[in-house]
Every structure is written in structure tokens, then in C-alpha cells.
Amino acid sequence: MTDSVISSTLTFSQPFTHAEKQLLTPEAIDFLHSLVARFAPERDRLLKAREQRQQRYDQGALPGFDSETASIRENAWQVRPIPELLHDRRVEITGPPDRKMVINALNANVKVFMADFEDSLAPTWQKLVDGQLALRDAVKGTLSFTSEAGKIYQLRSDPALLMCRVRGLHLDEKHVEWRDRAIPGGLFDFALYLFHNVDALLEKGHGPWFYLPKTEHASEVAWWREIFRFSEDRLDLPRGTIKATVLIETLPAVFQMDEILWELRDHVVGLNCGRWDYIFSYIKTLGQHGERILPDRQQISMDQPFLDAYSRLLIKTCHRRGALAMGGMSALIPSKDEERNAWVMQKVREDKAREAANGHDGTWVAHPGLADIAMAEFNRQLGDRPNQLHVSREQDNPITAERLLLPCRGKRTEAGMRANIRVALQYLESWISGNGCVPIDGLMEDAATAEIARTSIWQWIHHRQILSDGRLVTAALFEQLLDEELHALQHSLGEERFRHGRFADAAALMAQITTDDELVPFLTLPGYRLLP
Known part of the structure; x- marks a missing residue:
């Protein structure tokens, strides 16, 4: 079967092979x-509301606490009790459903x-279908994998708990249409995972x-509440x-x-x-606010006041309401170089110790090689307790909107600009080639980190920032550096890898979204058009 599949309700543009027939049964489609x-x-109305809020920010307004919902913030109430199995989530690992x-x-x-299914997955149809089938097998306990070298991978008898991240509100699933429009990607991910598992x-x-x-707003999770x-x-x-x-x-x-x-x-x-x-999001939301421009990405760490305030307010809010x-x-990510690896481990240890000391109940890692370090820091802080719901942070000074919006100071440098270009360029090339999670320069990059890279440069150009060496950041300077980094990448990767990649497409896309007069809200939106 090679033509599109039309059910009585939805149109599927991809053929139904054996894999699709397992997943997209008549009952699941219904x-x-x-x-x-x-x-x-309603999803369309929520996206329109997002646009309207952003227009207000672009015209000079700042995000803040809503006076109309003050009673919710001030009154005493708690969420429904957490299931016993979810009391202890001290270390979580994330990645695409490969x-x-x-x-x-x-x-x-x-x-x-x-x-x-979101930031670390390039949503090709094949990856979406294979990912759902992999999770179905994982839930059944039958998941296995044999490498080309013949190595067999199987689940241990007591694997970690499984959670599924669906795509964000803004992302479509273009391979499935309803009334001649692509359906919301998050509904596709949610429906199939829930129905089959x-x-x-x-x-x-x-x-x-x-x-x-x-x-971005409570009305968006109210939408999910009704879906649930x-x-x-x-x-x-x-x-x-x-x-x-x-x-958050x-x-x-x-x-x-x-x-x-x-x-x-x-x-x-x-x-x-x-x-x-x-x-x-800080860069994007405040993109038109010239007094709130961030420095090089490498200088933006969780000990910066605006990020520390965000962490502490989240802890205080959650624990007051009985949530983790x-x-x-x-x-x-770990490195094969001994000296570099020791530095990585120390940085991860410091980061996780800070989170645990602040009162977080758990943390994330992107690589299994970091799990032990993260686990050790949270074990040290939690002891025999499953979480830190007892940490109220009531002793903290009130966290104001001004503190949450305070930009961090630091330099804007050519080296920082080049690093941003390398990350965004390589990530975009990988993403439009079908891979959404990429190790680059010792970091596991996904859509979020690539977004920081390209929006920073956009904002520097837009507000005519001065680099530490005195040069004005312009579109011409960016395009010059982009061209130089593209050639450097060609040299380092070799002609064959470069020729068989999609680096020209990635460079063209990066140039477009970084020099546009209007800030493109998500790089995955124009990128999605380049995916099969």
C-alpha cells in the first residue's frame, strides 16, 4: 500500500506498513x-492567546503575577496526593524513544x-511510529535490541519507571490531518501512548x-485537564x-x-x-527589551540571581501545594579525555549539590554515565527520605517579579558568538536529517540549547550590541562568522561527511531565522518543513 490512508475520520499521508498496522488500529484511530x-x-485559540501576550511584551509590557488570580496564590489548598511509586524521583534520565x-x-x-517525543526527537514519521512501538514493548517488558555487531540489549528485571513527554502545544503532526489541517502533535503522542499502554x-x-x-499559561494545562x-x-x-x-x-x-x-x-x-x-524563553519573551539582554551562554549558570530565584520559587510553590x-x-556528558572528564564530573557534582541543597526533590541527567554522581548528591541530601516535601523555603525573602526578570551581567564575545553558531548549525543539520539529540563540544544538545544559541545572536543583532573587542554585532558580521564556521566544520568533518550531510540547508535556515526582522518563535517550526 503506497497511497495515503483515509479513515472515516482522519487522513494519514503515510502508507500503513506492518508497524503502522500494529499501532494505528481502528480502535486507536477512533x-x-x-x-x-x-x-x-481550542488548541488554536490558546496559540492565538500566546501571540497576543507576546505582542504586549513586544510593546513594552513585562510578565508578572496576575492580580485576578491572587486568591489562588494566597489561599491554602493542595493537589491530589502523589501515588506511592512517584514519591521518590531523585534522579531522572531523558532521551528520545529510540x-x-x-x-x-x-x-x-x-x-x-x-x-x-519533543525536544530531543526530530519527529519523522518513522521515528514516531518506532518510538511508540518501543514504549509499548518496554511497558510489556519485552523490549530488546540487537546491534549490527550482534550485541543483545534487554531490560533488567526492575527497570526505572517510565514517563512520556508529548510534543508542545505549538507543534503539529503533519502526517495526520483532520478537516484538511494537521492535527496537534501532542494529541497524537498522548493518544497512542495512553491507548496502547x-x-x-x-x-x-x-x-x-x-x-x-x-x-505558558494556566489555561493551557486546563486544556490538558479536560483531555485527561x-x-x-x-x-x-x-x-x-x-x-x-x-x-516550567x-x-x-x-x-x-x-x-x-x-x-x-x-x-x-x-x-x-x-x-x-x-x-x-527569557530571551524570546523579552526580545524587544534592550535593557534585558543576556551575555554569552557559557556565563548563564543556575547561580545567576534570576535563575536561582526561579529555582527557589518553584520549590516553595510546589511544596506548599504537596507537589514535587x-x-x-x-x-x-562524560569525556574519554581523563582531564576533561574529571572537570565534567566536578561540574555535574556542583550543579546537583546546589539543586539538592535548595530543596529540589530530584534532578535530570542526559547520560547514564552521570547518573551515579547525581544519585550520590541527592542520596547525601535526602538520606532515608524519598523527597524534600518538608522543605518549605518559608525563610526566603519574597521572590518578586523584578528579581525573576533581572538580567545577568557578563560579556558578549566573538568566541561566544562562534560557539552559538557551531551549536545551532550542527544541531539544525542533525535535526533536519532526523536526529534530535546531538553531542556537540562535550554537551548533549537538543532543541532548547540550540534555541538559546540562535536567539541570543538575533537579539544582539537586533539591539546593536557591542562585543568585548569593540565590534558592533550586525547581520553582516554574523553571516561572516557563519560562513567561517561552516568551512571550519567542513574541514573537521571531512569532505565525505560534509557532502552527504545537510549543512547547506542548515546554514540557510540559520541565516534566515537569525537575521529576520521578527523573531521566529521556534526553530522547529521552519525546520519541520524540511523533515520528511
């Missing part, structure tokens, strides 16, 4: 359609593996547990069976944390400090 028909129109990676992640010394998860005492990314309720009713599940952790990874959302917990109170189990997306406060991702 469930997906019921969600799309009911909830896709078969080998899922096995290695679930076998690592961690409590949770978050299978990511909920019974097996519940049978072994687990549950359908999700991560919700890129939230509808799904529970449709599948005859008790209220509150579906659980979610919400990533946008600047507007940090002012909405109480409201987010309130709207999702029957389902939410925690909030997470998505630090890299948060830095990106998860820490952020260490993007560093």
Missing part, C-alpha cells in the same frame, strides 16, 4: 479522532526515564504518567489515573505556577525546572 475533534479547535536508548535509560541507576501499566501497579512541555478527564471517562478509568509533571520552562509560566497546579490539581504530581528552555519540585538537566 480514540485519536475523538480527542482531535473535541480539543484541536529502542537501544530506551533500554539503556531504563536500565540506568535512575528512578525514572522520560521518553521524549494504560491497561498494562495499571496491571503492574504503574500508571499513564506524562510530562507536559512549553506551558475525557480520556479517563472514555477508557473507564478512575478520575486522577492520568498523572502529569509540568515543565517559559518565562510567563514562572508567574503562573500556583494557577497551573490549581487547574491540574487532580492530575499533577510536580513541576520541573526546564532550565535551558527557560533561558531561551524537580530540578533541571545537566547538559554535560
Whole structure:
């Protein structure tokens, strides 16, 4: 079968092979359609509201706490109790739902593996289908993988708990249409994971547990709340069976944390400090505010006052409401060079010790080789306790909007600009080639870190910043450095790898989105058009 597949409700542009037939059964398609028909129109209204808020920020307004919801912030209430299995999440590992990676992640010394259909996955149709089937096999306990060399990978008898991160509100699934429009990518991911796995998860005492990314406003998680309720009713599940952790990874959302917990109170189990997306969102949200420009990415660490305030406010808010406060991702990865590796391990140790001391209940790593260090720091802080819900941070001074919006000082340098170009260029090339998670210069880069790289340069150009050597940042300077870095990459990778890659496409896309008069909100939107 080679033509598009048209069900009575949805149109699929890809042929149904054996894999699709396992996943997209008539019953699964019917469930997906019921969600799309009911909830896709509201998704469009929520995205429009985002645009309107951003227009106000671009005209000079600043994000802040909403006076109309002050009663939610001031009154005493708590979310529904957290399931026993989710009390201890001291170390979580994340990555795309690639078969080998899922096995290695679930076998690592961690409590949770978050299978990511969002920032670390380039959503080709094949990867989406294979990813869902890999998670289905993982839930059943039958997942295995044999490498080309014949090495067999299998799940251990007591793997980590599984969570699924669906795509953000802004992302479509172009391979499936309803009424001649692409459906929301997050609904596709959610529907198939829930439909195929909920019974097996519940049978072994687990549950359908999700991560919700890129939230900007409580009304967006209210949308998910209704999706959860509808799904529970449709599948005859008790209220509150579906659980979610919400990533606080946008600047507007940090002012909405109480409201987010309130709207999702029957389902939410925690909030997470998505630090890299948060830095990106700070740049994007305040893109027109010339007095709030950040320095080189390398100087923006969690001990900066505006990021420390974000971490502490999240902990205080979550613990007051009975929800877990998860820490952020260490993007560093182990190195084969002994000296470099010792430096990496020390940096990760310091980062995780800071999070644990602040009162976070757990943290993220991107590589199994960092799990032991993260685990040791949280074990040291938690002792026999499963979490730090007892840490109230009531002794802290009130965290004001001014403190959350305070930019960090630092230099803007040619070296920083070149590093941003290298990261964004290589990541874009990898992403449009179908790989959304890439080691670059000793860091595990995903869409969030690439976003910081390109939006920083856009803002420096837009506001005519001066580099530390006195040069004005212009589009011409950026294009000169981009060309030089492209040639340097060609030399370092070799002619064959360069010729067979998509570096010209990536450079053209980067030049476009970095020099446009208007800031493109997500690089994955124009990038998606270049994916098969």
C-alpha cells in the first residue's frame, strides 16, 4: 500500500506498513479522532492567546503575577496526593524513544526515564511510529535490541519507571490531518501512548504518567485537564489515573505556577525546572527589551540571581501545594579525555549539590554515565527520605517579579558568538536529517540549547550590541562568522561527511531565522518543513 490512508475520520499521508498496522488500529484511530475533534479547535485559540501576550511584551509590557488570580496564590489548598511509586524521583534520565536508548535509560541507576517525543526527537514519521512501538514493548517488558555487531540489549528485571513527554502545544503532526489541517502533535503522542499502554501499566501497579512541555499559561494545562478527564471517562478509568509533571520552562509560566497546579490539581504530581528552555524563553519573551539582554551562554549558570530565584520559587510553590519540585538537566556528558572528564564530573557534582541543597526533590541527567554522581548528591541530601516535601523555603525573602526578570551581567564575545553558531548549525543539520539529540563540544544538545544559541545572536543583532573587542554585532558580521564556521566544520568533518550531510540547508535556515526582522518563535517550526 503506497497511497495515503483515509479513515472515516482522519487522513494519514503515510502508507500503513506492518508497524503502522500494529499501532494505528481502528480502535486507536477512533480514540485519536475523538480527542482531535473535541480539543484541536481550542488548541488554536490558546496559540492565538500566546501571540497576543507576546505582542504586549513586544510593546513594552513585562510578565508578572496576575492580580485576578491572587486568591489562588494566597489561599491554602493542595493537589491530589502523589501515588506511592512517584514519591521518590531523585534522579531522572531523558532521551528520545529510540529502542537501544530506551533500554539503556531504563536500565540506568535512575528512578525514572522520560521518553521524549519533543525536544530531543526530530519527529519523522518513522521515528514516531518506532518510538511508540518501543514504549509499548518496554511497558510489556519485552523490549530488546540487537546491534549490527550482534550485541543483545534487554531490560533488567526492575527497570526505572517510565514517563512520556508529548510534543508542545505549538507543534503539529503533519502526517495526520483532520478537516484538511494537521492535527496537534501532542494529541497524537498522548493518544497512542495512553491507548496502547494504560491497561498494562495499571496491571503492574504503574500508571499513564506524562510530562507536559512549553506551558505558558494556566489555561493551557486546563486544556490538558479536560483531555485527561475525557480520556479517563472514555477508557473507564478512575478520575486522577492520568498523572502529569509540568515543565516550567517559559518565562510567563514562572508567574503562573500556583494557577497551573490549581487547574491540574487532580492530575499533577510536580513541576520541573526546564532550565535551558527557560533561558531561551527569557530571551524570546523579552526580545524587544534592550535593557534585558543576556551575555554569552557559557556565563548563564543556575547561580545567576534570576535563575536561582526561579529555582527557589518553584520549590516553595510546589511544596506548599504537596507537589514535587524537580530540578533541571545537566547538559554535560562524560569525556574519554581523563582531564576533561574529571572537570565534567566536578561540574555535574556542583550543579546537583546546589539543586539538592535548595530543596529540589530530584534532578535530570542526559547520560547514564552521570547518573551515579547525581544519585550520590541527592542520596547525601535526602538520606532515608524519598523527597524534600518538608522543605518549605518559608525563610526566603519574597521572590518578586523584578528579581525573576533581572538580567545577568557578563560579556558578549566573538568566541561566544562562534560557539552559538557551531551549536545551532550542527544541531539544525542533525535535526533536519532526523536526529534530535546531538553531542556537540562535550554537551548533549537538543532543541532548547540550540534555541538559546540562535536567539541570543538575533537579539544582539537586533539591539546593536557591542562585543568585548569593540565590534558592533550586525547581520553582516554574523553571516561572516557563519560562513567561517561552516568551512571550519567542513574541514573537521571531512569532505565525505560534509557532502552527504545537510549543512547547506542548515546554514540557510540559520541565516534566515537569525537575521529576520521578527523573531521566529521556534526553530522547529521552519525546520519541520524540511523533515520528511
